[in-house]
Structures are given as C-alpha cells and as structure tokens.
Amino acid sequence: MKTLIIATVAVVTLAFAACGENSIAKGAEKTIEGDLEKQIALGKLTATCHEPPENAEGETFDCTATTTDGMTITFVGTLTKKDHFEVVTSNLLTVDDMQKLLPVVASSISEQVGAAVAVEDLDCPDGNVVLDADGNFPCEVTDSATGDKYPLTIKTGGLEPGVGARDLGWEIGDKIN
Numbered sequence: 001m002k003t004l005i006i007a008t009v010a011v012v013t014l015a016f017a018a019c020g021e022n023s024i025a026k027g028a029e030k031t032i033e034g035d036l037e038k039q040i041a042l043g044k045l046t047a048t049c050h051e052p053p054e055n056a057e058g059e060t061f062d063c064t065a066t067t068t069d070g071m072t073i074t075f076v077g078t079l080t081k082k083d084h085f086e087v088v089t090s091n092l093l094t095v096d097d098m099q100k101l102l103p104v105v106a107s108s109i110s111e112q113v114g115a116a117v118a119v120e121d122l123d124c125p126d127g128n129v130v131l132d133a134d135g136n137f138p139c140e141v142t143d144s145a146t147g148d149k150y151p152l153t154i155k156t157g158g159l160e161p162g163v164g165a166r167d168l169g170w171e172i173g174d175k176i177n
Helices: 024-040 095-113
Strands: 014-017 045-049 060-067 072-081 084-089 136-142 149-155 168-172
Touching (some): 024 045, 024 060, 024 072, 024 084, 045 072, 095 149, 095 168
Antiparallel strands (some): 014 084, 060 072, 072 084, 136 149
C-alpha cells in the first residue's frame, strides 16, 4: 500500500457558550443535536457527551452521536475558556475534505499502477463520509481502459481533530465480477 500524508480539514469546528446549561456535556449535546446536526447533514443525531474533569481552559471531553441508521460519529470537545467549548468531529470527512482528498488518491494510484487514474474513475460515497473504526471508507476504482471495477479502500489512519488524516493511503482489491 502506498502511503500519503495530507492535511484535510477535520470538519465542523464551532464554539458555543454553555451558559444557561447545567453542564458542559449537556451544552455540547445540544450543540451536536442542533447546529452540527444540520452541518453534518446525515439526519437526526442522538448525542452523548462526557463531562470534562474540570471547567477550565484546555480541558477535553469526548462525545458520540448516533445517526438514525446506526452510524456513530465521534467528537472531541475542548474548553476554550470557562463555560465555552469547541466541538470537532474526529471520524467524519466533509464534502470539501473529499474534494481535496480524492485528487491526491487518484494521483497516487496512477503513480503506483503506471496508468492514468482520474478522480472521475473513483466512485466514493456522496456527501459527508463517516469513517469506520479503523479510519477507512470504501470506494470503487474503474480501469478506464477496460471498464473493470475494483474495490478501493481509502485509509486515513484516523483523523487528528483540527488537522486531518494521520496517515493517508489506499488499497485496491480483486476485480469485481
């Protein structure tokens, strides 16, 4: 597998005051189920957040949100100051991320296989993409010379919130019959 490193945007970063909420966790859940749900555009989200150890700048906390079809989106929250936080997804690629990532993958495949592979030869999920537990997502690649299709797994090595893919790579499987 050829490995690439790029810095995709690690998605939806917003800051909100938790004022008026009983806890930072409840404020983050409300944010995820409200504004972030709309931006993520994968349907209704049910969020659960853990309370940070202290209400102090720099403290982090984890959240998850489940979509109606059972996908789990993970988040990292960071207190930016007392009663204010940012919530960033840690396993979601946006449409913008995909537009930056796919040309890099197509170019890498071209170099490795010795034949031109265009972004149009890659068939990946539309919209925002939730990565699996290993930081991967499935696509297909079409050999433009023959029309043969192959399963393509794009591997991110996981996402570093606010930075991007930790270790971008790909793997092509056997021809699809």
